[in-house]
Amino acid sequence: MVERLCFLFVRRSVLVVALVVGCLGHAPAQTPDPLPSWNDGPTKKSIIDFVAHVAAPGSPDFVPASERIAAFDNDGTLWTEQPIYFQVAFALDRVRAMAPQNPEWQTTEPFKAVIDNDMRELAASGTKGLFEIIAASQAGLTPDEFAERVLDWLATARHPRFHRPYTDLVYEPMLELLSYLRANRFKTFIVSGGGSEFMRPWTEKVYGIPPEQVVGSSGGIKFETRADGHPVLINLPKIDFIDDGPGKPIGIERFIGRRPIFAFGNSDGDQQMLEWTAAGNGARFMGIVHHTDAAREYAYDRQSHVGKLDKALDEGIAKGWTIVDMKNDWKVIYPFEMK
Amino acid sequence: MVERLCFLFVRRSVLVVALVVGCLGHAPAQTPDPLPSWNDGPTKKSIIDFVAHVAAPGSPDFVPASERIAAFDNDGTLWTEQPIYFQVAFALDRVRAMAPQNPEWQTTEPFKAVIDNDMRELAASGTKGLFEIIAASQAGLTPDEFAERVLDWLATARHPRFHRPYTDLVYEPMLELLSYLRANRFKTFIVSGGGSEFMRPWTEKVYGIPPEQVVGSSGGIKFETRADGHPVLINLPKIDFIDDGPGKPIGIERFIGRRPIFAFGNSDGDQQMLEWTAAGNGARFMGIVHHTDAAREYAYDRQSHVGKLDKALDEGIAKGWTIVDMKNDWKVIYPFEMK
Numbered sequence: 050m051v052e053r054l055c056f057l058f059v060r061r062s063v064l065v066v067a068l069v070v071g072c073l074g075h076a077p078a079q080t081p082d083p084l085p086s087w088n089d090g091p092t093k094k095s096i097i098d099f100v101a102h103v104a105a106p107g108s109p110d111f112v113p114a115s116e117r118i119a120a121f122d123n124d125g126t127l128w129t130e131q132p133i134y135f136q137v138a139f140a141l142d143r144v145r146a147m148a149p150q151n152p153e154w155q156t157t158e159p160f161k162a163v164i165d166n167d168m169r170e171l172a173a174s175g176t177k178g179l180f181e182i183i184a185a186s187q188a189g190l191t192p193d194e195f196a197e198r199v200l201d202w203l204a205t206a207r208h209p210r211f212h213r214p215y216t217d218l219v220y221e222p223m224l225e226l227l228s229y230l231r232a233n234r235f236k237t238f239i240v241s242g243g244g245s246e247f248m249r250p251w252t253e254k255v256y257g258i259p260p261e262q263v264v265g266s267s268g269g270i271k272f273e274t275r276a277d278g279h280p281v282l283i284n285l286p287k288i289d290f291i292d293d294g295p296g297k298p299i300g301i302e303r304f305i306g307r308r309p310i311f312a313f314g315n316s317d318g319d320q321q322m323l324e325w326t327a328a329g330n331g332a333r334f335m336g337i338v339h340h341t342d343a344a345r346e347y348a349y350d351r352q353s354h355v356g357k358l359d360k361a362l363d364e365g366i367a368k369g370w371t372i373v374d375m376k377n378d379w380k381v382i383y384p385f386e387m388k
Numbered sequence: 389m390v391e392r393l394c395f396l397f398v399r400r401s402v403l404v405v406a407l408v409v410g411c412l413g414h415a416p417a418q419t420p421d422p423l424p425s426w427n428d429g430p431t432k433k434s435i436i437d438f439v440a441h442v443a444a445p446g447s448p449d450f451v452p453a454s455e456r457i458a459a460f461d462n463d464g465t466l467w468t469e470q471p472i473y474f475q476v477a478f479a480l481d482r483v484r485a486m487a488p489q490n491p492e493w494q495t496t497e498p499f500k501a502v503i504d505n506d507m508r509e510l511a512a513s514g515t516k517g518l519f520e521i522i523a524a525s526q527a528g529l530t531p532d533e534f535a536e537r538v539l540d541w542l543a544t545a546r547h548p549r550f551h552r553p554y555t556d557l558v559y560e561p562m563l564e565l566l567s568y569l570r571a572n573r574f575k576t577f578i579v580s581g582g583g584s585e586f587m588r589p590w591t592e593k594v595y596g597i598p599p600e601q602v603v604g605s606s607g608g609i610k611f612e613t614r615a616d617g618h619p620v621l622i623n624l625p626k627i628d629f630i631d632d633g634p635g636k637p638i639g640i641e642r643f644i645g646r647r648p649i650f651a652f653g654n655s656d657g658d659q660q661m662l663e664w665t666a667a668g669n670g671a672r673f674m675g676i677v678h679h680t681d682a683a684r685e686y687a688y689d690r691q692s693h694v695g696k697l698d699k700a701l702d703e704g705i706a707k708g709w710t711i712v713d714m715k716n717d718w719k720v721i722y723p724f725e726m727k
């Protein structure tokens with residue numbers, strides 16, 4: 050009886066509901082700009098056009114939501130990477146803090162250079178030296194302990210130029226882009242040369258990207274059962290996977306298992322990820338952040354030791370990828386400028 | 389003007405909408421059983437109680453949706469694994485099909501045993517031999533080409549006992565459980581010793597689990613640029629990561645980056661994943677599928693070469709984990725029984 054009554058009532062109310070929904074939909078006089086920190090122009094238009102094409106049912110470029118995979122580099126793409134990668138700043142601080150417990154470092158490179166604050170000597174140790182320092186910064190800790198160290202450091206360390214926490218130095222226009230993509234049912238991933246254990250403790254809060262959508266370089270881990278029966282994971286002093294250059298498409302395949310339709314990077318380390326994205330079928334978006342703003346952030350490309358952008362810039366220009374001119378395309382750089 | 393009219397209309401229609409929604413909600417007289425293929429009893433109750441406790445706001449065991457990570461083994465937990473792991477059946481078929489192009493296999497173990505269909509000799513080659521066969525089944529192919537081979541095989545191969553496609557042999561009660569968890573905003577992952585490249589082509593369709601939520605064993609991959617400039621990934625003839633036993637918590641840490649609050653397995657290869665899940669803070673669910681039904685599926689545990697369940701069964705009983713007695717807890721095994 051109640052069902053029957055309800056049925057009749059529902060039938061008569063369909064028109065009412067339709068009208069209500071129509072009115073609710075009408076309320077904002079026009080759609081707000083989803084990317085307010087981006088200046089109008091071809092860069093912003095290329096993003097909005099792409100999203101409109103792939104997300105609109107009936108569009109010839111329509112892509113089902115489950116395949117809307119967007120991959121973002123982190124350093125220099127979502128946050129600043131100068132004067133040194135922030136994870137390196139963290140690792141240097143960690144090594145200095147741990148030096149008293151590791152007296153052998155006083156005479157062993159690259160650790161001696163770090164303790165002596167001899168950046169020239171440290172640079173001479175090259176990528177290998179850098180990885181040794183990064184590995185040392187996490188070795189012997191459980192992932193939870195390491196996450197705690199990262200969060201403690203982020204709470205207290207300050208960027209040498211901006212005198213702010215490093216997580217303040219994320220790009221407001223990219224935060225808007227991440228939200229815009231997610232509002233259009235993209236799944237946003239980080240695909241970074243940085244360590245996944247370094248990023249995961251804070252990416253959800255800062256970028257809205259949960260740990261399971263962070264692909265990064267990773268160290269060895271071992272599982273062991275402590276004497277009291279408690280199982281633990283322990284970080285080993287070795288790098289297991291480098292998610293940079295050709296490692297990025299490999300990381301994408303291993304961790305995501307689908308080819309992105311949208312990728313954003315800023316350096317030659319992102320070239321293969323952008324090529325891999327471009328080589329798929331259907332509509333594609335490839336973006337490069339070009340750091341052109343020495344006044345508000347940094348200006349660097351072909352000659353930089355950090356975030357060198359040379360071959361990928363040539364390829365991006367030649368192939369018509371979207372090149373963000375930071376100085377001219379972005380109204381603001383950091384969220385704190387808006388307060 | 390339109391806005392004003394709408395506003396008035398909306399205000400007057402709130403009651404109507406509330407009534408409509410109330411009626412729609414009323415239509416089914418009571419909440420349908422979310423696990424209809426599970427017999428009532430302590431097993432089913434343990435699942436429903438757990439979900440109710442962690443998903444209800446205000447519950448002392450409440451867990452935010454973003455942390456509701458559920459990890460499922462695949463072979464023997466979501467689908468059948470007898471008489472041999474289905475990926476092994478696939479790899480054996482692949483090796484036989486490729487034998488004419490690999491004449492050296494006629495005289496090299498473990499390939500000779502496969503070609504001669506000498507299962508005793510093959511068993512003698514042990515896990516190492518098995519991995520060689522699995523690696524050979526994917527080496528030299530791009531991930532897309534390999535996915536195509538997997539789907540072609542699944543479309544034509546038949547299980548020796550049930551004479552049905554292997555993907556028909558998924559467990560109906562587990563499909564219901566996956567849906568039930570997702571309806572309660574869990575994120576469901578596969579964490580399997582099987583190859584991720586073998587599972588990802590079909591898990592979304594069969595289980596509703598997208599490729600990026602499939603953690604498995606993986607082979608080496610290389611990135612290269614072909615002469616025409618086209619970038620490709622190529623599977624290498626080596627196993628890179630074995631997601632089994634202690635590899636499971638390591639795989640969880642690497643790929644998911646959070647500890648599950650819910651895990652389901654069926655063999656000693658799942659023991660460390662279950663321990664790792666159990667050792668976290670707050671409410672936890674650990675489940676084991678015990679294969680007790682020789683009539684409808686298979687009955688095996690401590691002595692089985694495939695899916696051996698011995699130590700994990702002892703630990704599960706001792707610690708009060710949920711042990712599914714397939715024969716008594718499941719009304720049906722496979723979806724096709726319901727047609």
